[in-house]
Amino acid sequence: MTAAAASTTDDQRFADLHQVLEQGAMRKAARMLNALQPAEIAHLLESQPPNERELVWSLVDAEYDGEILTSLNDDVREQLISQMDAGELVAAVGGLDTDDLADLIQDLPVTITSEVLKSLDQQRRERLQTALAFPEDSAGGLMNTDTVTVRPEVTLDVVMRYLRRLKDGLPDITDNLIVVNREGSYLGVLYLTDLLTHDPEETVAEAMTLAVQAIPATWGAREVATRFEQHDLVTAPVVDDSGLLLGRITVDDVMDVIREEAEHQFLGQAGLSETEDMFAPVLLSARRRALWLGVNLLTAFLAAWVIGRFEDTIQQVVALAVLMPVVASMGGIAGTQTLTLAIRGLAIGQLSSKNARWLLWKELAVAAINSVVWAVVVAAVAAYWFGDPQIALVIGVAITINLLAAALAGALLPMALERFGIDPALAGGVILTTVTDVVGFVAFLGLATLFLV
């Protein structure tokens, strides 16, 4: 057998499993299912409508329950947890890493939390408390406490003999041993690759790497992800304020951070949460969506109210009603481009007060050029359509004004919102279209009132 032949894509395997489930071959399905990684089972659960989801969950070996739960998004996780009894839950969290356990325990019912705590031994309880002391999205919340440490003065030969005596082997995803002094302060790392290639008579101090800086436990998840990406890290040590080693972060958790941040940005724009379950119960989804629709309805009514101020003008020149969505829409589209660029820039740390002014001028210049181009096109179409050069002039000027306003709002909004502690990915789009609607309608209908009637 070649391994290549065994490497089917997830899509393929999920399709196969689906077919077996549909045929009702439950034993076979369970066997296929439990051959998957916990994260793959979690992904499969998230892909199922509610009924199939419960069926799949019932086929999973209990020993994987804990790891699967930690891999699920919050919505689906809560659903499944609510159907488990205390005994099942205590058993499920038994074998988890401290960081996973810390994430999970905050979602458990209070009565069960205390049972879980009781079931832990002294060392695990202490480690859990360390992890719980930090917010979930900080370096401290991401870290695990399964560090293997060595002292600088011993030789590599001694280190290797020490490793061979480790009862449980080395933890998953270990690319280095962490070098600490007598007090437990972080000094550097000894890469396994160096341990294996250097002369065994060398000391750890000679073979270790000083270039890997420890990450303070207080750093945010986003800063941790940037550090991993830019330094090509596989694991990184985490320290407290005084440099004492607390734990380590592994790259698998960092990949999750990158994925979650991206989802937050993408889904946030539509007023959705990154924990949104695609197959959530209808009533739950309807309630969540209703709020977003309500907020947007308010801004739509504001735009309607603005139009209402010009009822008389529209009555006299009904062509205005026909053309006004064009003005608003052009502003919205152009503004969204600037806004999206600025939100991305903020998120990856490339937009700051240092270069914000430059971006603003550039976006205004781009808007100026495009407003001239498109104002002429729209004016020409309007002139031809309604045979009225004045309406053409009015819509051309209105579009120019709205595109400039859109660039201004798109470039400044994200930084302004962030300063007030509001998430630009969530609120930016709503506010921007309110601006471009209002400016667009006021400019177009206002100019028309002045010059056309």
Added chain:
Amino acid sequence: MTAAAASTTDDQRFADLHQVLEQGAMRKAARMLNALQPAEIAHLLESQPPNERELVWSLVDAEYDGEILTSLNDDVREQLISQMDAGELVAAVGGLDTDDLADLIQDLPVTITSEVLKSLDQQRRERLQTALAFPEDSAGGLMNTDTVTVRPEVTLDVVMRYLRRLKDGLPDITDNLIVVNREGSYLGVLYLTDLLTHDPEETVAEAMTLAVQAIPATWGAREVATRFEQHDLVTAPVVDDSGLLLGRITVDDVMDVIREEAEHQFLGQAGLSETEDMFAPVLLSARRRALWLGVNLLTAFLAAWVIGRFEDTIQQVVALAVLMPVVASMGGIAGTQTLTLAIRGLAIGQLSSKNARWLLWKELAVAAINSVVWAVVVAAVAAYWFGDPQIALVIGVAITINLLAAALAGALLPMALERFGIDPALAGGVILTTVTDVVGFVAFLGLATLFLV
């Protein structure tokens, strides 16, 4: 010195460097700059407006040029490459990994490509050709050829002696050695952690892991990323159709894939490319944006044309002009939520023909509930505002129709577009708002024409 004290965040260091640059202390700036990782310098370059960018680039040590270029986004990379001469470019690509070289060489002017190829030794040229044989966004394009292989029948002791004789040590990010047979077929991996903890008298065959399936070189980057995320991989072997080992993929490149896919999705919605340089020249940006505005203008004119069909009705009941944006906007917002959820589902492989019908029914049910709620609210406001119960009824029904159409379009569009080979992240939003605008205006103005005039 504790390492924690040395761990400043990127923001902090970038601000410091910026200050030094502004003070004109070029030597100091160069020293600070060249102490950074290539990826950090790339990030810094991307954060600079054009003039500062050239200044920073001129301060960078030539030896980092190649790695920095590979870390830059395409736009900025092309800019900098266009200013380098052949000698500089040949020197820059000298020390690069094969996968990076393969990416970069496709951006070089043809005349320089041949010089670069001439400068490579036989082995590197062959490896480059292997890498170039695969698309950039496939497993083959992501892989590197710096594999260290061992044979199953030797003992761990022999492996360790072999490693100690390696002239250059092990490549960066090596968590395992790849086990191949005499023909070079992939058999499994020997984790360094197992090599270090097992009895040195064991053979590789006894200590190796069979569970890591090799990735076929033809897999897409997205499938590779999913595999890494779900199996918590650090590196993975890549094989050809017959199971022969071709190379390996490392997690740092996978993090880049995840990041780029996310950017593509987020920026694509606004018609921007993920290679978009925030500080691109104004004319270049204006030209790119103009296209997107033009496409959207067409759909805006389509909506205007629809409204134009009802000019007489609007003339008689001018309140319709005031309220019609509310109907279109509610549809657009609700539809975008469904669309965003469906695009995300497709992207992460959780939406397929198996469960699409379930999603459609759920979204229709959510829309039905919300349309009743908001139709009543909007109707009440309209009745109060214009004192006309008939207009209230018409707008209520029109909103209901539009929200249902929005759910239908939002749920079905992504899969339909993908089937036609069109990127839903790029085209989905434009088509959706066209649908909700047209349906909204036709429903509202059409019903009004039937019942109000």
